[in-house]
Amino acid sequence: MLGNVLGAAPAPSPRTRNDPGAAVPEPTSSRPVAPPVHRLVPSPAGRLHLVEQGSGPLVLLVHGFPEGWYSWRHQLPALAAAGYRAVAVDVRGYGRSSRPAATDAFRMRELVADAVAVVDALGERTAVVVGHDWGSAVAANAALIRPDVFRAVAMLSVPYAPRGGPKPSTVFASVGGDEEFYVSYFQEPGRAEAEIEPDVRGWLAGFYAALSGDTMPGPGAPPPYFVGPGGTLRERFPTGRLPAWLDETDLDVFAGEFERTRTRGALARYRNLDRDWEDLAEYDGVPLTQPSLFIGGGLDASTTWMADAIAAFPLTLPGLVSSHILDGCGHWLQQERPEETNRLLTDWLAALPPAAC
Template identity: 50%
Template structure:
């Protein structure tokens, strides 16, 4: 990782830690939950060598970035403003924005709300679904009824934090390498009852998959041991607030060139249908499903993701 440098940048009234590499057109990489800039460790040097300036921040609430206390500090409007301000602080007028998981939702919204600043967009794992007809938590309650659902479990401040922070090494190992609590297709998760937790019934794997090393897990453990899980969980607690604050997402179209990547075995596919995205993203160049891959695709399938990103970036106007 000798090509990657680190610094702190001021934007939108907070400080973001960023990892960066290379020179050229800017590519902004946004991570999801529960991750950090480190999730892009395989992309930063490859894109940099291909002639791009690549910047991966710790999103507010994560790693070495600021973590405001208030729940509302993690609403989508604030996060998008962070990234617009980050472009300003980097001295860049435009960027290609790439996001995974919650970072994908942020990337899509950056492109939708600020097309003059984000000239193309890549989403991974989470499609752009616009604005639903009802606040998201109401939809989830209708869809899942009495069935346990992780986003509803995350809503009460302090509850999930206490569980996940009780044994951070177990949490990170289980979430990254085991059956995650967001896998609504798994029998373990489907068997949960009210009062169960995110990791209830999930064994912690002794052996890691080939794409994840003990050093990788240790890095994530260190980041969440420093910062805790509150900031990332607060993102889930703003979904209804976002619905109220951003009504334009119901109709605005993302006209920029776009790419969507998803793992064939990503559990999110069970409740985030890609077809709903297509009318809102008319210049969606491709939906690429990576055979056999799960949720953490830029880590699991780094070579394939890098190839897809390089192909997409090369297709864009200079």
């Protein structure tokens, strides 16, 4: 999850010959769509794994923490059925993509370079980029740094906030009083790994539930974004049932990937916040001018924490086409509300000028 840097799912369809991993649900549209294809493409990191479905203008889907390409399983067939070449990547450090050893290999500029490499590897010149959670920040910065490649940008859960202010580490260290904000908790290499990796599946189940609209802790419960002295994040996660959007098969997919790759690469993104602040100094206060879309969850802490960023959209997103808050929805909105998210995305895409695709 990315903070202030910051409906059950359909059953999976059978795996295809081209699919060495999890299946993608069948599209709800009647338009025929070919099965998804898994590919490895070269990137500055070494290789990136992606899942591609459909043909037409390229739409690049970038996931957040702690997820993977599979978090877009509902969008791939829907976008393909709507006439787009939908491509969901495993961000470097995740899934079958490369996992560089150096922590600074996960800085924002490197992830933007990966996104550009995917567009090049697919033989395209431009793309629309869509991101969720950390993927929203990657999408926004890709559009900011390479407007020649990324002609439109959609941000899910985490709104655009231009670079500025003091160093992120200074900001986050002051949050929470006697308790530690989760972003600060993730900073020390090995610390969060020691909590997560003995029981990856159980930790993920609790984390997903803590941020889902139907299972998150109630107003009187200790917030799951903070760690008490000597405590862990997990001790504040809800237990007992999975969110409606996540069945046992879905959880197996996410857990299986992290059990294989471990979590260092995923957590390294949090350990580059100050580097990003330094790297992106030339973009201090710069607005995103491309056609844009924002979708947030009404119960998502990212939406409430960053209410000021949303209010500033007229200045920071002058190309904003529309902004939507999904009532009763938590953080994982494209999985919690797949049909609504798909409709908002396809309506927005259809309204873009041809050059934006």
